[in-house]
Amino acid sequence: MSDSLPVVERMPVERPAGCPFDPPARLAELRSRAPVTPLRFGDGHQGWLVTGHAQARAVLADPGFSSRHELMHLLDPQIIEVPPAGPGQFIGMDAPEHTRYRRLLAGRFTVRRMRSLAERVQRLTAQYLDDMAARGPGVDLVDAYAFPIPAQMICELLGVPFSERAHFQHLGAVANQADVPMEDKLAAFQEMGGYIADLVERKRARPTDDLLSDIIGGDLDHEELVGVGSLLLGAGLDTVANMIGLSTFALLTHPDQRDALHADPERAVEELLRYLTIAHTGFRVALTDIDLDGITIGKGQTVAVSLQAANRDPARFASPDALDLTRQAAGHLAFSHGAHQCLGQQLARLEMKVALPALFERFPSLRLDVPPQEVPLRAGDDVYGVRHLPVAW
């Protein structure tokens, strides 16, 4: 069967003109014909593209599909060989290495712990809303609101002085950006690594009440601590910020959804996660021949899992292309699935469900300050979002 499917020669990345929230249209075409289809990677490797929800979930749940970076072929033709994940970078590891880090950290991100942070998120949110009111009307929502709230939260959790954010603030901006040269990305990662290494030394000398200080006493060596710190800071800086920015854009262009946001923020956030799926693609490598929906994924083949296509699969979600904040969207794959499902998901949910309703409560007349087609998008980036969101009220 797999032999008869034509190879997709290039991963579809272009979003339809005028629909900043929709995945590339070609993904939907592929999904309706073949939810598992051969895909050419940047180095010529023939792997697979998964666009169906059930199939994506099956790949992500199966430990036979590895997350090890060094086994992967990538879409970018500039990257021929991927180095293994560095110490502590467990997002690119499999069990049992992955499990060791995950167990060490999951206790810091439990539902109970995140609930205990709710008040802090509310206070921060109120503070940035006050700042916004004082600066505006007329601000960049990303700069004034979407970025600083999650950034300050992850800094406080880790024990990174927020006043030192100049050392890593631009990292989020360049690390996942498509049009930034590889050398610049590596330089940004190195700068962040250097900053974290220095911070670990400072915490070792003078521990404080935070995640980094706590794990310094454990059995991770210096390199592992730096890897874990960089991973958490990087993941916490760039993701929720994009969700808050892009969600605000979506809510401003779907004003009919506003009531549902206030009626049930928890449910609304799940639908925004599904509809926007900012971390749009995941990658795995088959460790053995694996049957997927009657197709054999060969040992060593890379699979691109289109989370954004899976989250618009009509076989799983009725009218998938409609933003409907009242729907039950919890089965979405926006945080992935399987052993690597987002460690920070409960923190992300908390920040979104506080920050989004609070914004519209404070500024009921919030509106875009530019025509929607002029909002600069993070087209082609690994994490989608808006670069800036000019708003007024």
Next chain:
Amino acid sequence: MRVIIDEGRCVGGGRCAVAAPEVFDQRDSDGVVVLLRADPPAEYAEGVRNAVMLCPAAAIELREER
């Protein structure tokens, strides 16, 4: 209804503790699932079924024997 958990598979994301807080909790030390009731009453069945569906690690099993 019988609920069985596999601590070894759990990755501690807490989906179960949100879906059915009367049935599932998490250990503070490592986030691993804690089963609060192995035979939850029928009123929690929907929450438990949701937890089974949402659990990213297939660490929860539901046996609906009578």
